[in-house]
Amino acid sequence: MPDRIIGYICIRCGRNRPLNVVSPCACGDERQGWRVIRCDCGRKLEAPLGGDFQCEHCGREYNAFGQRLAPREVWGEETGETLADILGPAGRDG
Ligand SMILES: [Zn+2]
Numbered sequence: 873m874p875d876r877i878i879g880y881i882c883i884r885c886g887r888n889r890p891l892n893v894v895s896p897c898a899c900g901d902e903r904q905g906w907r908v909i910r911c912d913c914g915r916k917l918e919a920p921l922g923g924d925f926q927c928e929h930c931g932r933e934y935n936a937f938g939q940r941l942a943p944r945e946v947w948g949e950e951t952g953e954t955l956a957d958i959l960g961p962a963g964r965d966g
């Protein structure tokens with residue numbers, strides 16, 4: 873699947889960190905940080921850790937890995953998918 877993650881933001885100092893830089897941030901924080909995701913509408917979105925979020929501009933929803941979520945109204949109906957199917961193995965519950 874296409875990877876929408878285009879970078880990271882340091883949790884501690886807020887610096888933008890490019891994807892291809894694996895060393896710790898200049899502030900010393902070694903965490904990967906918030907994900908910067910390019911929405912399908914072209915906006916850059918900052919994804920909080922471990923949660924879904926929505927583009928303010930177009931209303932599309934993504935999970936923290938940058939994967940598009942189907943509109944909630946159609947979950948389990950038109951697509952026949954469950955939430956677990958949409959989230960994949962990472963969305964394990966139990
Ligand atoms: Zn930092």
Ligand SMILES: [Zn+2]
Nearest residue numbers: 911913927930
């Ligand atoms: Zn958007």
